Amino acid sequence: MIRLSTLLPAALASSFLLVSCAKQEAGPDKGCSELLAVPVSAHGLSSAEVATINGLFVRNRLDSRNLRYVRYVRESVQTYFPPYASFDSQVVTVEQYTNGLRIFTSQTIFAFKNGSFNFQNGQLSSGTSLSTSPMLSAGQVRDLFQATITEFDADRLKEVQRQCVSAEFGYYNLNAGISYAPEKLVKAWRVSLKNQEYPFAYYQDEAGQLIYYDNGIRTFR
Structure with a gap:
C-alpha cells in the first residue's frame, strides 16, 4: 500500500556510484547516513x-x-x-x-x-534554474526518514535504526502524473535503507516536507 503525506501532492552499486558515509553530527538518531550520487554518465547497462x-x-x-x-x-x-x-x-x-x-x-x-x-x-524536462546545493544534510534527512517510519511503520523502527540510510539529492516534479499540468520542479531528496528497495521516501529540501512514502506493501481487492 502506498501512503502519502498530506503536506504536498504525491506524483507519480557499482563502481559508478559516488558514496560517502559518516555518522551524522546532530539529531536524535546519530546513525549512519550515506550520501549517494549517480552521475548521468553512469548508465545502468552494459x-x-x-x-x-x-x-x-x-x-x-x-x-x-x-x-x-x-x-x-x-x-x-x-x-x-x-x-x-x-x-x-x-x-x-x-x-x-x-x-x-x-x-x-x-x-x-x-x-x-x-x-x-x-x-x-513521457515528456522531456524543461530544466530548472534552481541551485544544485541542498539546504539539508544527509544526517538531517535520516532523521526525517525515521520520523516517517515512526508515523507509518512503527513496527519497523528498530530495524531502520540499525541500518545505514542512503540519501540522494536531486529534483522532484510535484505535478508528475497530472495530465496537462506544467512541470514544477523542487529540490528534493530520495531516502531509503542502504541496498534495499523498500521502504523509501521523497522529501522537499527547502522545509523537509514529506512528498511521498512507499513501504512496498500492496493491497489487492
Whole structure:
C-alpha cells in the first residue's frame, strides 16, 4: 500500500556510484547516513548496449546529454494485420537529469522501429534554474526518514535504526502524473535503507516536507 503525506501532492552499486558515509553530527538518531550520487554518465547497462543506444540517438538526431539509460529491450516484432511484416524493435528507458542532478519523477521511453525513431512516452524536462546545493544534510534527512517510519511503520523502527540510510539529492516534479499540468520542479531528496528497495521516501529540501512514502506493501481487492 502506498501512503502519502498530506503536506504536498504525491506524483507519480557499482563502481559508478559516488558514496560517502559518516555518522551524522546532530539529531536524535546519530546513525549512519550515506550520501549517494549517480552521475548521468553512469548508465545502468552494459558498454555494448550503451554504444548501441548512443548510435540510435545520434542517427536520429536526438539529444541524450541529460539522459541516463536504465533499460534496453531489442526484439523482432511481427504484425498481425495487413500488410503483414516483421520489424526490429528497440526500446530505451531513460532517467532525466538537469544541472547534473537526477529528476526523480522523469522516466521516459524512446521507441525505435528498424533503427528509426518511432515514438516517445513521457515528456522531456524543461530544466530548472534552481541551485544544485541542498539546504539539508544527509544526517538531517535520516532523521526525517525515521520520523516517517515512526508515523507509518512503527513496527519497523528498530530495524531502520540499525541500518545505514542512503540519501540522494536531486529534483522532484510535484505535478508528475497530472495530465496537462506544467512541470514544477523542487529540490528534493530520495531516502531509503542502504541496498534495499523498500521502504523509501521523497522529501522537499527547502522545509523537509514529506512528498511521498512507499513501504512496498500492496493491497489487492
